[in-house]
Amino acid sequence: MTTPAKRRPLERDAIEAALRELPGWRYEAGALGKSFVFGSFKEAMSFLVRLGFHAEELNHHPEIRNVYNRVDLALTTHDAGGEVTEKDLELARAIQGFSWVG
Structure with missing residues (x-):
């Protein structure tokens, strides 16, 4: 179960600090991408199937947007x-951990 703290919107400084540990991720248009x-x-x-299991x-x-061999992701929290x-950062870290590209 997600704690209320994980559903609280993060300040831009906190997001940018976290992105330093997530190569290739960016913060734009109000989302992690x-x-x-x-x-x-x-x-x-194959990546999307693995992503689906982690997301669940x-x-x-x-x-998710997929065109042929390209996958674009945007992470935000609907509850917020x-x-x-923090939920978005948690998922981004998980994705970074299992992705074999980028």
Whole structure:
């Protein structure tokens, strides 16, 4: 279960500090984002399946855009009015841990 503290919007300074530990991630348009380019569509789909399992485990689901071998992610917390929270950083860290590109 997510604690209320994890649903509290983060200040920009806290987000930017956390991004220093998340290579390739950015904060723009009010969301955490990252683009991944894989060797093939099949690799991109494999990544998305793995992402789906992690998102379910954390009960936090990203906005996903996929075109062929490219996957673009945007993370915000709906419970916090679409702001970035610790839940988003937690999912970004998990993704960073299992991604084999970027």
